[in-house]
Amino acid sequence: MLSRDKLISLLGVNGNNVLQLMVDANSLRETNNITFSKNVFLPLTNICRNNCGYCTFRRDPEAPDATLIMPPEEVMGIIHKADIYNCREALFTFGEQADATFQVKDALEKLGFEGMLDYLYHLCERTLNETGLLPHSNPGVLQKSELKMLKEVNASMGLMLENTSPRLMEIPAHQNSPGKEPSLRIKTIENAGKLKIPFTTGLLIGVGESLEERADSLLELRRIQDKYGHIQEIIIQNFKPKPGIEMEKYPEPSLLDMIRTVAVTKLLFPECGVQVPPNLNHSTAPIFLLAGADDWGGVSPLTKDYVNPESPWPEVDELKRFTEELGFQLEERLPVYQKYIKKDFLSDSILRKIS
Numbered sequence: 001m002l003s004r005d006k007l008i009s010l011l012g013v014n015g016n017n018v019l020q021l022m023v024d025a026n027s028l029r030e031t032n033n034i035t036f037s038k039n040v041f042l043p044l045t046n047i048c049r050n051n052c053g054y055c056t057f058r059r060d061p062e063a064p065d066a067t068l069i070m071p072p073e074e075v076m077g078i079i080h081k082a083d084i085y086n087c088r089e090a091l092f093t094f095g096e097q098a099d100a101t102f103q104v105k106d107a108l109e110k111l112g113f114e115g116m117l118d119y120l121y122h123l124c125e126r127t128l129n130e131t132g133l134l135p136h137s138n139p140g141v142l143q144k145s146e147l148k149m150l151k152e153v154n155a156s157m158g159l160m161l162e163n164t165s166p167r168l169m170e171i172p173a174h175q176n177s178p179g180k181e182p183s184l185r186i187k188t189i190e191n192a193g194k195l196k197i198p199f200t201t202g203l204l205i206g207v208g209e210s211l212e213e214r215a216d217s218l219l220e221l222r223r224i225q226d227k228y229g230h231i232q233e234i235i236i237q238n239f240k241p242k243p244g245i246e247m248e249k250y251p252e253p254s255l256l257d258m259i260r261t262v263a264v265t266k267l268l269f270p271e272c273g274v275q276v277p278p279n280l281n282h283s284t285a286p287i288f289l290l291a292g293a294d295d296w297g298g299v300s301p302l303t304k305d306y307v308n309p310e311s312p313w314p315e316v317d318e319l320k321r322f323t324e325e326l327g328f329q330l331e332e333r334l335p336v337y338q339k340y341i342k343k344d345f346l347s348d349s350i351l352r353k354i355s
Helices: 004-011 016-026 072-084 102-111 116-130 144-151 166-170 182-194 211-228 255-268 285-289 316-324 348-354
Strands: 033-043 089-093 134-138 156-158 199-205 231-238 273-275 295-299 329-332
Touching: 004 211, 004 255, 016 255, 033 072, 033 316, 072 116, 089 116, 102 116, 116 134, 116 144, 116 348, 134 348, 144 156, 144 182, 182 199, 182 211, 199 211, 199 255, 211 231, 211 255, 231 255, 231 295, 255 273, 255 285, 273 295, 285 316, 295 316, 316 329
Parallel strands: 033 089, 033 295, 033 329, 089 134, 134 156, 156 199, 199 231, 231 273
Antiparallel strands: none
């Protein structure tokens, strides 16, 4: 266990100390494999109660390019096509509490559903019954009872912590985003632990947080993991400035800053996968493998990253090439990590599908 002061120090090291930090993180690898999940990305709606300063995904219900709800025949058509591509993860995502908007609520009722989670459950169940894909859902902040319901039809779930600092609720990153209140996100991640749901979470780097706040966020995840042991991977995602967002003129984190954060995360979480999104780091992605990263996350041969549409996924052959150039082996995985494929963590329907 690293102390808070030590974490803060490591997050700010430079010179030869950076190289030593990378060596130390890399030494914690259990295997030489770098994993990825072949997935299909399904943005069920881009209506969201949050209005984050770095987001290009969200739309107002009245916007001409708003998707109030993807109809089930469209969703399942894409998933069936993904099955032909041998994808194994159906990544369901949507704006948080979108059905609090009457337009979305009305669209769902016309399809015969009470709300977004009712609709999500239906789609996950159909995915399990009709295809070879496993659902992984990112529905935002949820109550424990909602998580319990969705566990029945999901191999894993996810929610980015982003940061534990309430101060970020006062700056452009989160000042218009009630769902980014840290206590709400921490409670969701903890409840997922109580329910033994294999879980993906992570930090968003470069949105105005300090090194101290970054360290506190990692330590909070470590506290939760020590108590419940359900966090399978941690994403270290770099902020990218984009035209039209409120934070358009904010600088993105430096490569050095990302390297240090990735390495420190691996030191603090040797038992978890550490992921850096390759589509957000096209020219620098390989170097994170030397800093302890061991997972590329979801990569789709069929759909784009709708949250970062300007950043296309690398081809699997490209991932393989620069993974092997560094002496590692690329390995495909399921959306649930191998060590969680057991009765405590997965429903009977998910276990039957995997077997």
